[in-house]
Amino acid sequence: MKEKKQKATESKTRREFISDISKASAGGLLLSIPFRQASAQNKTWTVGEIMDRFIEESTGEPLTETVDTLKAGSRDIEVTGIITSMFATIPVIEYAIQIGANFIIPHEPTFYNHLDETDWLEDDSTYQYKSNLLEENEIAIWRNHDYIHRHSPDGVYSGLLDKLMWKPYVVEESSPRILEIPALSLTELITHVKARLGIDTVRYFGNSNHVCEKVLLLPGAMGGENHIRLIKENDPDVVLIGESTEWTTPEYVRDRTASGKETSLIVLGHTDSEDPGSIYMKDWLLKNLPGVDVTHINSGNPYRFG
Incomplete structure (x- = not known):
């Protein structure tokens, strides 16, 4: 591990490692990536x-529980264009309509619960508006959560590591959660992190001068018990998570330090930590689907910070 760490440090200086790229707005819908055509072939x-x-490339066959x-x-819709995004928000749907795309592939739920159950929303005006918008414009939505992780x-992880420029620092290829980065x-x-991911603000715990080399990277919402188990097993200097309830992981890290x-903690936000996976999906589609127009849209963090 020490040899790999030394090699990584030599390949990129500490100053080079701290990126100074311009930050994108993290607050709203980002349409900075235009439609691109994968190929001139006329495959439908x-x-x-x-x-x-x-699915075939991910798991070989459909999962029984997913x-x-x-x-x-429906499965039979002929695709005119694809949008990948973290969430199929109403603005994302409206943009799909505007550019003539009829297939949206989000990573997370569309109807406000993990299983996208809608019985409890039947008389809700927000659900009705969104559902009617999709039906009237014949737009298909396929959530790609379990398969992209498999x-x-x-x-x-691959998309996030690319964004952070951290692939050289992965300790084991089979476990991209643990990294040894140049000391910061x-x-x-x-x-x-803010510069690379285009985040205006993050929540964090720790001493600002705490030296961080061993990183535990846990995007999304794995749950407090999983966070705590992995912190215990790997003993990191710093943990980067997507989100957590305040009474689980943050309190554990605070007591652990005391x-x-x-141990330091950086809370990126669920969307900001996993949106690079939707960029990964866009790139996969462009590579594997000749003739289909594909774009990625950052649906944005719903929060503003006062």
């Missing part, structure tokens, strides 16, 4: 064919 794809192709189901539309490599203070690490095992 259906929603089902695209789903099956990714949240990755169609949330709107892809080789895991599409979310917590403040310097936060600056790098007990003598100094």
